[in-house]
Amino acid sequence: MDRDTRDMLLETASRFFAERAGKDIVNGVEKGVWPADLWREIEEMGLPLIAVPEEQDGVGGTLADLMALLRVAGEYAVPVPVAETALANLLVAAAGGKPAGGPSTVALGELSLQGNRVSGKVARVPFAGVAERFVAIVTAGGKSTLVVVPRDAVAIEDAPSHAGEPYGTVTFDGATPEFSGASPVSAGRALELAALARAMQMAGAADKVLVTATEYCKQRVQFGRPISTFQAIQHMLAELASYVAATIASAESASRDADEGGLEKGGSFSIAAAKTQCSDFAHRIAALSHQSMGAMGFTHEHILHHYTRRLWVWRRDFGSETFWGEKIGESFARAGKDELWPALSESRYAA
Amino acid sequence: MSIPKLEFPPFHLPAEAEALRGEVRAFLKETLPNIQSEDRFASWNTPSPEFSRALGAKGWLGITWPKQYGGAERSFLDRLVVTEELLGNSAPAGSHWVADRQSGPLLLKFGTEQQRQAILPRIVRGECYFSIGMSEPDSGSDLASVRTRAEPVPGGFRVNGTKVWTSGAHRNHYCITLVRTSGQHGDRHKGLSQLLVDLKTPGVTIRPIINLAGRHDWNEVTFSDAFIPEDCLIGNEGDGWLQVTSELAFERSGPERFMQNVYVLRELVRVLGRQPSKRANAILGRLIARLWTLRQMSTAVAGMMQGGKSPAIEASLVKDLGTIYQQDLPEIARTLAESDATTEDDLADFLDVAQYASMMAPSYTIQGGTTQVLRGIVARGLGLR
Numbered sequence: 001m002d003r004d005t006r007d008m009l010l011e012t013a014s015r016f017f018a019e020r021a022g023k024d025i026v027n028g029v030e031k032g033v034w035p036a037d038l039w040r041e042i043e044e045m046g047l048p049l050i051a052v053p054e055e056q057d058g059v060g061g062t063l064a065d066l067m068a069l070l071r072v073a074g075e076y077a078v079p080v081p082v083a084e085t086a087l088a089n090l091l092v093a094a095a096g097g098k099p100a101g102g103p104s105t106v107a108l109g110e111l112s113l114q115g116n117r118v119s120g121k122v123a124r125v126p127f128a129g130v131a132e133r134f135v136a137i138v139t140a141g142g143k144s145t146l147v148v149v150p151r152d153a154v155a156i157e158d159a160p161s162h163a164g165e166p167y168g169t170v171t172f173d174g175a176t177p178e179f180s181g182a183s184p185v186s187a188g189r190a191l192e193l194a195a196l197a198r199a200m201q202m203a204g205a206a207d208k209v210l211v212t213a214t215e216y217c218k219q220r221v222q223f224g225r226p227i228s229t230f231q232a233i234q235h236m237l238a239e240l241a242s243y244v245a246a247t248i249a250s251a252e253s254a255s256r257d258a259d260e261g262g263l264e265k266g267g268s269f270s271i272a273a274a275k276t277q278c279s280d281f282a283h284r285i286a287a288l289s290h291q292s293m294g295a296m297g298f299t300h301e302h303i304l305h306h307y308t309r310r311l312w313v314w315r316r317d318f319g320s321e322t323f324w325g326e327k328i329g330e331s332f333a334r335a336g337k338d339e340l341w342p343a344l345s346e347s348r349y350a351a
Numbered sequence: 352m353s354i355p356k357l358e359f360p361p362f363h364l365p366a367e368a369e370a371l372r373g374e375v376r377a378f379l380k381e382t383l384p385n386i387q388s389e390d391r392f393a394s395w396n397t398p399s400p401e402f403s404r405a406l407g408a409k410g411w412l413g414i415t416w417p418k419q420y421g422g423a424e425r426s427f428l429d430r431l432v433v434t435e436e437l438l439g440n441s442a443p444a445g446s447h448w449v450a451d452r453q454s455g456p457l458l459l460k461f462g463t464e465q466q467r468q469a470i471l472p473r474i475v476r477g478e479c480y481f482s483i484g485m486s487e488p489d490s491g492s493d494l495a496s497v498r499t500r501a502e503p504v505p506g507g508f509r510v511n512g513t514k515v516w517t518s519g520a521h522r523n524h525y526c527i528t529l530v531r532t533s534g535q536h537g538d539r540h541k542g543l544s545q546l547l548v549d550l551k552t553p554g555v556t557i558r559p560i561i562n563l564a565g566r567h568d569w570n571e572v573t574f575s576d577a578f579i580p581e582d583c584l585i586g587n588e589g590d591g592w593l594q595v596t597s598e599l600a601f602e603r604s605g606p607e608r609f610m611q612n613v614y615v616l617r618e619l620v621r622v623l624g625r626q627p628s629k630r631a632n633a634i635l636g637r638l639i640a641r642l643w644t645l646r647q648m649s650t651a652v653a654g655m656m657q658g659g660k661s662p663a664i665e666a667s668l669v670k671d672l673g674t675i676y677q678q679d680l681p682e683i684a685r686t687l688a689e690s691d692a693t694t695e696d697d698l699a700d701f702l703d704v705a706q707y708a709s710m711m712a713p714s715y716t717i718q719g720g721t722t723q724v725l726r727g728i729v730a731r732g733l734g735l736r
Contacts (some may be wrong), residue, residue: 211354214733228735237508237733238671238726241357245668246644249359255649256361276640326629332639333627337620341439341613344643347370 001061009065010072013047019077026306029079030164034130039080042102048085052093063193063266064259066090067200069252074204077306079165081105081127083197088135091190094263095146095181102132107149107170108191109316113138117174118147126317128156129166133178137187146183150174163309184264192268194318195275196258199251202278202314205307206247206285210240212304213289218298233292240288243281250274257347269331269349272324279315279324286311354733357717359665361647362654368432371425375436378409379586388443390616392704395607398522398569399443400477406444407477411642412451416459421475431606431653438610445519450474452605454481454527458547461586461594470525484514484528484572485595486549492724494529495539495592500572501530501546506583508532508546510554510574520557520570526550528572529595532588543591547583554578564710602643604652604666609645609646609673611715612680616642617710619684622701624693631691638683664732674715674722681708 001009025035042048051066052058067084081103088106089099109122118138120235125134135147151173161167185193214237217228227233254274257267286308290297297304315321328349332340335350343350355540363732364372390397407410414430416422423429433532434452437444455474490496508672510530520526526548534542550557560569616638619721623631648669652685655662685705692698716722730736 088683094607136421207356210357211511214354214735218735224406231727234730234735235723235726237735238729241729241733242668242672245357245359245648245665246641246672248357249361249648249651250640253361253644253651270643272636273640273643277644280637280640300524321640322633323642327632328636328639329632329634330636331586333620333623333632334603334625336624336625339619340617340639342376344639345435345439346647347643 021076021078026079051090056093067255070200071204074201075208095183097179101105105131105135107134111138118172121171123169128168137190139187143185144186147177148179149177161313163313180328192271196271198314198317199274199278203248203251206244209289209307210244213292243284247278250277270347276321277322278317279321282311282315359651363649368428372432379440393441393443395448396445397443398445400446402443403447403477413475420471435606441614446480450481460630480523482517482520482523482526484526486516499530501532508579510577514572517570517572518568520572540592544588544589545585604649604669608670612708621694622697634687668730671725678712678713681705
């Protein structure tokens, strides 16, 4: 979509999330309350279909449009699977399927196909507890097959994330998909796209953490003055801003590169680097924001933990800094020292 | 009260800049092996007049300046690419560095026509080098407190005072010196001016200040009744503060703020061998990802500047993060090499390299605006002060 349309969509989504995905909704999800109205409205706005082509009844946005939306969703800790469903729908559409309604998720892990039946186990599947279907990409004989498996065809073991979202382990035991098709997106690529989605959500959450901590320090009075007037606090928040800036910049660059290089391979290295960076700094962002807000920010009452706990969970989702860092390190070591700068300056793996 | 949103819009360097990158890379590959350098791993503070002249001959110094002064009138993004390649390939860029980066642009902006004509073409040829005379024994981060006094006398100024940390004054030609031309010490920003000082002027004494690594980069420059002709005043008398702050803002977020010791990373790759352990790969990958991020941030800031914005907060954040990265790098690399270097010889060699880098590292967060000054700027941007 063009720039103006995207900006309008993002602004609408931002206002909508602010109004409808507030503190009570986020806390409710943690207690196991599914916000059916919120999800219905998200579907009415077409958000889960944002990157599905118009001829497949989608909104016709680009990958970059989807990622920009996810940054906004991260900024509000939207506790429903917007990222997972939008990504699942995008993958299904790319494999020639028709995205169905309802919350979906992606089950990215080692799975096998025998005939038409899917087997294997995937741990920490986000929103497994509420997803109506699971989208997976199975690799066999050098070919990638996308499968859509309905909820009643799998066994789900609930394992809520540390942010209280309904994650779980999904076991496919000869499950029959409701759709399968040749996927132009490989399993490895699907993981990259999911990692990019998380990086963008982390950018949104990091931004919110900075704003929250900064506003708090301007209002909190101690020793007769707002604590934001103390140089120690000012420098702490400035340092926090530097980590937030790195998070935003890396995620946005990866999103641009992924979009420009196309769904099947764009921005491979940039995504790995961005997810490494975002995951690497999540701890510092959490530590400094909590330090600046004292005991208040450590309570369940305050919203800061909606964001810091998600940063801690998301840094692990779809590959941590160790996972992606290892891929980068392996490639650059294999290529040798003289390839370091050329590869880095071209945002590509060295070998 | 809303907080400004931090934005780093991804920016692609234009095709002509990338084409130039290829040319610069090829030139460096051919030229660098033949250049004598005092450092095994050179950077922007390693001097080499020979190299600077070779670069000048290619037309890559003063690359953005008007043709009438020998410049190429190319975009500042072209200049960014040249800078990246010099740093990425550890070229000894120290002789021309300040002249090309800071002093030339200052003269272009504020200098007299005579000053420009006399000096800029020599900088472009890689023959004329500059120092910066800002800091004094009692005036570091608090630059407005300078005491060096230039007393107006017939035909010029009589200058008395002392400048310190003056890099390269013992080998450079000129020093753009911040002095008080009127008013009192307590007047702060008022009454300051900048003078173009020929470092061979009688009454100017240059003494080395050796740094902790035993290197002679810095100097103490003392003025004892030194006569500086009036045509060496840069800009207007009394506008020194305005000029100097615009000078400080030049490219705070440039690649020199995170690529100064990139050789440590390159050498780390070498000593880890072609197939490091999983753990070593992960640590190496994290270092590479941080460097990549800094480059994306720096490029984004360049893009914003190209678009006519002045992203002061974003630029300060790049320097803050970048200089701390340069301090972390040798430490992380050192401990990783200790556990994972492929041979004992490689390790011993690398530990020397890393130790040297660690010794130089304290300077990164001091020069060009300390971390604390930068964080003050960011805090102001966040509306905290």
